[in-house]
Amino acid sequence: MSMPCIFITGAAAGIGAETARLFAQNGWFVGLFDIDETGLHKLQQELGQHVCMTGQLNVADEAQWQKALTAFFSKTGRLDVLLNNAGILASGKCTEIPLKRLHQLIDVNVKGVLNGCYLAYPYLKQTANARIINLCSASALYGQPSLAVYSATKFAVRGLTEALELEWAGDGIRVMDVLPLFVQTSMVTNMDANSIKNMGVSLTAIDVAQTIWQAANYQKRLAKVHWTVGFPTRGFYALSGAAPDFISRTINQFISRKG
Template sequence: MHSIFISGAAQGIGAATARLFYQHGYKVGIYDINEIQAQKLAQQLGPHAKAGLLDVADYQQWQQALSEFKAWAGGVNVLVNNAGILYSGAFEQTDIAAHHRTVDINIKGVLNGCHAALPYLQRASFARVINLSSASAIYGQADLASYSASKFAVRGITEGLDIEWQKYDIRVLDVMPLFVQTALVKDMDAGSIQNMGVHLTTEDVAQAIYARVQAKDSIFTTTHQAVGLKTKMLMTLSKLSPQFINRMSNRFLAKRK
């Protein structure tokens, strides 16, 4: 039985992913800074689910959580770096501590997870890392500057490690959804969400993650996977259009109603 370790798994995309993989016969690790909620989800799922505490910005907690999970599951096949936060609104009106916290969780959390999980992934017969990037990593977003930057960083980490870890037969892939119906986008203060709307569900993203894990390893398995029609359109536009067109398009999307 393969196993999957998911950060930020107590709610939202992480919880939907835990449910889906459990249904497909995986041993599931539900780790979150909200341990009580993580434990509740594990109890709901059943005996092949294990929950625990994890602050992704704390490397020692990663080491402890992965060691604990490996001892319980017998190994680690899939790591999903899902934990993340979002602050929206004018850059200068957002406290600098919030910008720093975005970096600590969204970037350092992914670095910590990949670094701490590698020894376990190396010993697995099948291993894959799935990172949660975003459509905000296609072009920098107004009123979401630090969040967008953090997802560009996740995109870069994914690209770099997907090449570097070929020597270990480990694929490092990501999913890039637009806005998803989670607590992160509640009361979000950005023109782009007003213009683009929130149409993706957590189950949509979970299905994309499952497809990434199940995809055969070949030269045709892309590192990035846009989730949703609008994200696919934005990604295609960014590849085909001159930079000034991309900038104008994103200026239009950022206009508040």
């Protein structure tokens, strides 16, 4: 296949679907993978079967990853971008969320990303200028109350991204992450965290998709690993790298205060 190709997890709605639309509109072939087969079928009908393929994928399941990647590469012969977008969220006081649910966050948000990176590696290595883009979060800048385990999973994604970016540079594979604040998707509906009540939700899925597009097409020699979305996130990111810990703690304590 001559056109560039992107494999998207969590593609049936939200950020994944908007990213699929943007890339398809710009001449890419798009692999749409999700547990929501109905949503995938609807999106495929919208985009057209000639520019995309679909497949059911629970990212926590290694065998499903193997099947999906094999089918995708058999059709395309290349894997230019893997977008590890699938993720879930649970909010509220940590001890008031069932432990089983918190384990699910780790299975999807951490193991799901690890599965994708590990199992896609042979296909990425066969594609010139290939890259992985992991959906991270501003919650990976400082641990967030009411989002403790979600925040921890995003710290893990950030650390994995940084390590693999260095480890796989010699293989010609770029590894990046995208760090938005709260985004207007179903994930934040009825979210129980004071930070979202105090800061609101200004970013859209399209905003994040446009940043993913920039990361996918970045060609400068200087590595750019972390891609922030929106001015507030850029500010938090700058502070996290320059300010003493007590300042970062104070800022996060302030934005997560009760109204």
